[in-house]
Amino acid sequence: MSARDGLRGDMDPFALDAGTAERLVTGAVDAADAPPEYRAVAGTLQALRRAPERWELAGGRAAVEQIAAAVALERQFRPVRRSRRSRRSSSRVAGLAAAAVVACVLPLTGGLASAGALPEPAQNLASAVLGEVGISVPSSGQDPVDEVPPPTNSFPAPPSTTASSPGAGGPSPDVAQNPPRFASPTAPGYSEGDDHGTGPAPGNRPDKDRGDGKKQDDHHDGGEGNGR
Amino acid sequence: MATTEFGDLLAAAQEGAQWAIAVLWRELHPRLLRFLRGLDPKAAEDVEADTWLVAARDLASFRGNSRQFRAWMFTIARHRLIDWRRREARRPSVALTPEVLGEYRAEDDPAVTALDVLRADAAVALVRACLPRDQAEVILLRVLGGLDVAEVAAIVRKSPGNVRVLQHRGLRRLAEQITDETPEPRGVTQ
Numbered sequence: 001m002s003a004r005d006g007l008r009g010d011m012d013p014f015a016l017d018a019g020t021a022e023r024l025v026t027g028a029v030d031a032a033d034a035p036p037e038y039r040a041v042a043g044t045l046q047a048l049r050r051a052p053e054r055w056e057l058a059g060g061r062a063a064v065e066q067i068a069a070a071v072a073l074e075r076q077f078r079p080v081r082r083s084r085r086s087r088r089s090s091s092r093v094a095g096l097a098a099a100a101v102v103a104c105v106l107p108l109t110g111g112l113a114s115a116g117a118l119p120e121p122a123q124n125l126a127s128a129v130l131g132e133v134g135i136s137v138p139s140s141g142q143d144p145v146d147e148v149p150p151p152t153n154s155f156p157a158p159p160s161t162t163a164s165s166p167g168a169g170g171p172s173p174d175v176a177q178n179p180p181r182f183a184s185p186t187a188p189g190y191s192e193g194d195d196h197g198t199g200p201a202p203g204n205r206p207d208k209d210r211g212d213g214k215k216q217d218d219h220h221d222g223g224e225g226n227g228r
Numbered sequence: 229m230a231t232t233e234f235g236d237l238l239a240a241a242q243e244g245a246q247w248a249i250a251v252l253w254r255e256l257h258p259r260l261l262r263f264l265r266g267l268d269p270k271a272a273e274d275v276e277a278d279t280w281l282v283a284a285r286d287l288a289s290f291r292g293n294s295r296q297f298r299a300w301m302f303t304i305a306r307h308r309l310i311d312w313r314r315r316e317a318r319r320p321s322v323a324l325t326p327e328v329l330g331e332y333r334a335e336d337d338p339a340v341t342a343l344d345v346l347r348a349d350a351a352v353a354l355v356r357a358c359l360p361r362d363q364a365e366v367i368l369l370r371v372l373g374g375l376d377v378a379e380v381a382a383i384v385r386k387s388p389g390n391v392r393v394l395q396h397r398g399l400r401r402l403a404e405q406i407t408d409e410t411p412e413p414r415g416v417t418q
Contacts, residue, residue: 047351070284
C-alpha cells in the first residue's frame, strides 16, 4: 500500500500550489524540505542540475575548435555579404528614383507640349515626335487654341461655359476668338501661361490631374509588383 | 555571470577566441545535451552539435546578456530538434523500467538511497519516460535553462499561463509516476 492509498479520500495527496511548484523548478527547495509527495520530484530536478560528468564533456576540445573555426569562417564572409546586399539595395533605390522621375516628368512635359507652353525647340520636337504617334501637339508657331480640337475635350471650355456643356466636344467660338480670356489682371505676364492654362483652370484641373495621376499610379503599382 | 564579464566573453567569442568559446561551451553544452536527451535521446548528440554550428554562424549578430544568450541557445536547440524530427521517422517509445533506471545509478556510494545518487542522465531519462513531450520540454527548459516562465513561453510559443499549466501538470504527473513505479528505492520516507 502506498502513501497515496493511505491518503485517498478527502485530500488530494498531490495537490501542489503555485509557490511550491515554482520553488521546485527553480531549485529553491531542497528535497528534504519538499512536501512528502514531491520529495522524489525535488530529488530528480536536483539531479538534472548536477555538475556535468566527465563523459558529458568528452570531445570538448574538438567541439570548441570546430565552433571557433565556424565563427572565423563566418567573420570572413560576413563583410562580403553585407557589401553585396548594400550594393543591391542602392541599385534598387536608383532604379526607383529613375522610375519616379520618368513618371513625373513625362506627363508634365506632355501636358506642357499639348498646351504649347514649351520653349520653341522643345515644342517643335514634341510636336514632331508626338505627331508621329498620332497625338496632335502644336508647334512653336501655332497657337494651341487655333488647332483643330480633337473629338475629346482637349481644350476645355472656360468655367463659365463648363466642360459639361453640350458643345464641349466641338470647337468653341469663344475660346477660339478670345484666348487670353483667363489672363489675370493682377498678373499681366501670366496671361500666356493662363492662356494655355485653360487646362489648369480651377474647374478643369481636377479632371486633368486625376487622369494623369491615375496613369502614374498604375505605373507605380506595376513597378512595385515587379519589385516584389 | 556579471553583465560586463559576459559582455567581454561574448565579444571575444564573436571574434573567434577559442578560450571564450570554450567557456560558453562548457557552461551550456551539458545543459543543452540533457535538454535534448530529455526530449529525444536518439537525436540529442547530432542536434546539439548542429545547435553550436548554427550559433557560430549567427553569433556575431547576437546582442544580450548571459540569460538571453542561454535562452537563445535553447531556442536554437529546440528549432534544430523540430527540424530533425521532421526529417527522421518517429522512434518507438521505450518504457523506462526500474531495471533500466538501475543502470543509471551511481556505483560509488551504495549507502545512499537511489534518488540521492540519481545521476543527471537518469533524471533526464525519468522525465522523458514519465512525461508527455510538452510537459517535459517546459520542465527541462525551466530547470536546465534556468529560465523563467515568460522566457520559456517565448521559446515554446505558448502563453505564460499555458506554460504554468504544463509545468504544474508535469510536476504532478512526475510525482505520481515516481511514487507509483519506484516506491521502494525512492528513499523518501512517508
